[in-house]
Amino acid sequence: MAILDVRNLSVDYLAGECALHAVEGVSFRLEQGRSLGLVGESGCGKTTVMMALLRLLPQEGRIVDGQVVFDGRDLLQMTEAEMRRVRWCEMSMVFQGAMNALNPVRTVESQIVEVLLLHDAVDRPRAARRRAGELLEMVGIPAQRGRQYPHQYSGGMRQRAVIAMALACNPRVLIADEPTTALDVMIQAQILELLERLQAELNLSLIVVTHDLGMVAELCDDVLVMYGGMIAEYASGDELFNMPQHPYTRRLLEAFPDVEAPGSTLASIPGNPPRLDALPPGCRFEPRCDFEGRTAACGQEAPLPVEVSPGHLVACHWARRNL
């Protein structure tokens, strides 16, 4: 059984009178010990989906449809008190930009201790400090540096510290939202290797949210490509990178520079992602799609995901017709 089964999740943001459909009908499954990459351009709703899973949407956010089944129970039906036990202890998240949001006037260790005590992971401050030290060592920071303040850490170390914090209560699912963005190439590789190692050692189920396809290719078993708040394509990493079906995925892969096969031009995807207050009536990618297999339906109806091969979903009229 999948540890996490998200079905048909839809989220709106209320903006004055109208509701913006930020996420519509997103579904995916995550097995214990496996990893999923959620990719898509800025603003396509990646963070929104993850915040919805943890029920941490801002005030104007509303989950309007769907289920989030974690270990057999729908999180969306839980009380807030039950939910508090799930967050951190069952499913934990490294928030986008969290490394820059550490409390500057408290030591790193004390911030981890706080998480531990708050969630009853340990009952004594002394044990909490010992555990904090272990957590830091686990992510490659010498325990004694826990007594330092965030500003005494480099960017890469701060990112390690927030990963340690997210793992404090032994969650089964770890969500990392843009864990390497804004870090240097070599530090990115270090963080990638850390996540890879932690996943294997702790048998974590991992969700990596990123716009970096390379990171997903290196790290993830399955990939979900989002576009304009909806699923474009969902497949195993191997299928997605070798047999991409959705025109958007194909374009995205062509736009990714490959050092081993450099050419003199790189494909780009002209145009912009749709604005939430002016969503196209048909396929959300339609205004930018230049695929020769386009159909008349593209501009009129949103395509529903179809299974083109076992476990490979594509939301595209062309793919549906070609079945």
Added chain:
Amino acid sequence: METQPILEVSDLHKHFPLARGVWGTLTRMPCRTVRAVDGVSFCVEQREILALVGESGSGKTTVGMNVLGLQQPTQGHVCFDGVDVAEWVHGRGVSVESNAQLSGVSRRRRVMILRERAQMIFQDPYESLNPRQKIFDIVAEPLEIHRLTASREEKAERVRLALETCGLAPADHFWSRFPAELSGGQRQRVAIAGALVLEPRLLVADEPVSMLDVSIRAEILNLLHTLRRERGITILYTTHDLATAGFFTDRMAVMYLGRIVELGPTAAVLSEPRHPYTRALISVIPAPNPRRRRKRQILQGEIPNAIDIPPGCRFHPRCPMAVEACRVSDPPLREVAPGHRVACHLA
């Protein structure tokens, strides 16, 4: 064909003194300095695109600032169009006096001439544009400052050309908008248009795509490539991303802690990297396919700060291959193949 390089950087050093603080001053602690750029030499030919790659803090931006005369070198020279840039900006010198267009010209005017010939684009398309200015005014501003246009029509024409060259066509569709109404890629295009409106010969593009989405990066890089092809613009492209540098630059210089450690034709550097640092950097570039996962050679730790530069080869504390000689002597940049230079004892 014998041509003079448009840009010649020789033995450039830029050191920043660190404030000592009261205690430091009282105890007469030695004044410490940040050696941001510490002996860099390279040439850029006309119409060439040179990539300057390196991790954060390696000194890329500082090189760019010195190239444009926005900072004064601590030591060494930058020659642009045959003229020493520091002399060009700050005072008189042989290279200025002997230049027909610059000798006997006021300092203010000389700086303007430099700005007309060399421009910079910055990393952050969200911060580099004034949010209260319309696109037209942003792009027209350099023309106003340089009083380069006679009539309104001419100004509009030049702004239109710059915007349309940058793919913002038709220009009048964009120019009455504010930056907030454009996407990140479009904003970066506006920034480039602003740099192009003066028709410079040299463009220093400082990480122009690192803040942009993958899908938009390609359009900006293709634009730079087109500018070179169609307008013969010379480009110094700085980045920490070897993959983007790989596909459109002619030559590549890899920087580490204020020095160039490897310099050569891009294809050669990428396919036969000679410096251990370059090799490591290349090994961690993710391949966009799980079937091609490679062995990553991850360097532990981080680039040291530019205050305490290690003795010997400055890379030795992180180098997987270091031998005794690396700890004591600083390897010079030596030619290992035609046009391919490496600073490593083992290369």
